[in-house]
Amino acid sequence: MKGLKLASLNGSGRTRIKVGPVTVGEGFVIIAGPCSVESEQQILETARAVKAAGANMLRGGAFKPRSSPYSFQGLGLTGLKLLQKAREETGLPIVTEVLDPRDVLWICEYADILQIGTRNMQNFSLLKEVGKVDKPVMLKRGMYSTIEEWLNCAEYILNEGNPNVILCERGIRTHETYTRNTLDLSAVPAIRELSHLPIIVDPSHGTGRLSLIEPMSMASVVSGADGVILEVHIRPEESVSDKDQTLSTEQFAGIVKKLRALQSFVESGSGGR
Numbered sequence: 268m269k270g271l272k273l274a275s276l277n278g279s280g281r282t283r284i285k286v287g288p289v290t291v292g293e294g295f296v297i298i299a300g301p302c303s304v305e306s307e308q309q310i311l312e313t314a315r316a317v318k319a320a321g322a323n324m325l326r327g328g329a330f331k332p333r334s335s336p337y338s339f340q341g342l343g344l345t346g347l348k349l350l351q352k353a354r355e356e357t358g359l360p361i362v363t364e365v366l367d368p369r370d371v372l373w374i375c376e377y378a379d380i381l382q383i384g385t386r387n388m389q390n391f392s393l394l395k396e397v398g399k400v401d402k403p404v405m406l407k408r409g410m411y412s413t414i415e416e417w418l419n420c421a422e423y424i425l426n427e428g429n430p431n432v433i434l435c436e437r438g439i440r441t442h443e444t445y446t447r448n449t450l451d452l453s454a455v456p457a458i459r460e461l462s463h464l465p466i467i468v469d470p471s472h473g474t475g476r477l478s479l480i481e482p483m484s485m486a487s488v489v490s491g492a493d494g495v496i497l498e499v500h501i502r503p504e505e506s507v508s509d510k511d512q513t514l515s516t517e518q519f520a521g522i523v524k525k526l527r528a529l530q531s532f533v534e535s536g537s538g539g540r
C-alpha cells in the first residue's frame with residue numbers, strides 16, 4: 268500500500284506492545300468493561316467480575332462521544348479516578364477514550380491505553396497529539412473508512428514517534444440495518460498481510476446485538492485477531508449507554524471460557540501464529 272512508511276510490514280516481525288502484565292500481539296487479549304464509567308460501585312464490581320472471569324484489561328469511557336449533545340457525556344476526571352481505583356484493586360490495565368487533543372497529556376496519568384474512537388479516526392490533530400506521548404494507542408476504524416485510510420491514520424501516530432499502535436475493527440456502516448454496524452472480519456487477515464501492527468476486534472459495537480457477540484468473538488480468534496474488546500456491565504439493564512449490546516458478567520464469563528478453549532485449539536493446530 269503506497270504512502271505507508273511505518274505502518275506497513277517491514278520484515279522485522281510483528282509489533283508486540285507491553286501494557287503492564289499483558290503483551291498485546293502475543294496470544295489473545297480480552298479487554299472488558301462497561302461502555303461508560305457510571306459510578307464507583309458499577310466500575311469496581313464490574314472490574315472484579317471481569318477479572319475473575321479471565322479478562323486481561325478493563326475498558327470504560329470517562330469521555331463519551333455521544334451522537335446527541337443531550338445524552339450522558341461521561342464522568343470526566345471523576346471517571347478516570349474511578350478507573351484508577353479499579354486498576355489499583357484488580358491490577359487490570361485501563362483502556363479509555365480521549366476525545367480532545369487538549370486532554371491527551373493529563374489523561375495519560377490515568378490511562379494505560381488511549382482509545383481513539385471511530386468518530387475521531389481522522390481527527391488529525393488528535394492523532395498527532397497521541398503520537399507524541401508514551402502510552403499505547405488503540406485506534407478504532409472509522410465507521411466510513413477504508414483499510415487504507417485507517418492505516419494512514421495509524422501512520423500519523425507512528426510518524427510522531429509513538430510506535431505502539433493497536434488497530435481495532437469495530438464495524439463499518441453498510442446498508443444493513445439488522446446489525447448496528449457490519450463487523451468486517453476480513454479486515455483482520457487483510458491488516459495482517461499489510462501491517463505489523465496488532466489488531467483487535469470489537470464485536471459489541473460491531474454488531475450491536477447481544478446474541479451475535481459470542482459467535483463474532485469466536486470468529487475473531489479464527490480470523491487471526493490479537494484480541495477482543497467487549498462491553499460488560501454488572502447490571503446490563505441499567506447501563507446508561509449501549510445497553511442493548513452489553514453483556515452480563517455471567518454471559519461474559521461463558522464467552523471467555525469458550526474463547527480460551529478455541530484459542531488453545533487454534534494455537535496447537537498452527538504451532539502458534
Ligand code: PEP
Pocket residue numbers: 302328332383384385386407437469472
Ligand atoms: C466505545 O468503545 O465506547 C465507543 C464509543 O466505540 P466506537 O468509537 O467504536 O463507537
Ligand code: MN
Pocket residue numbers: 302303472498508509
Ligand atoms: Mn459503547
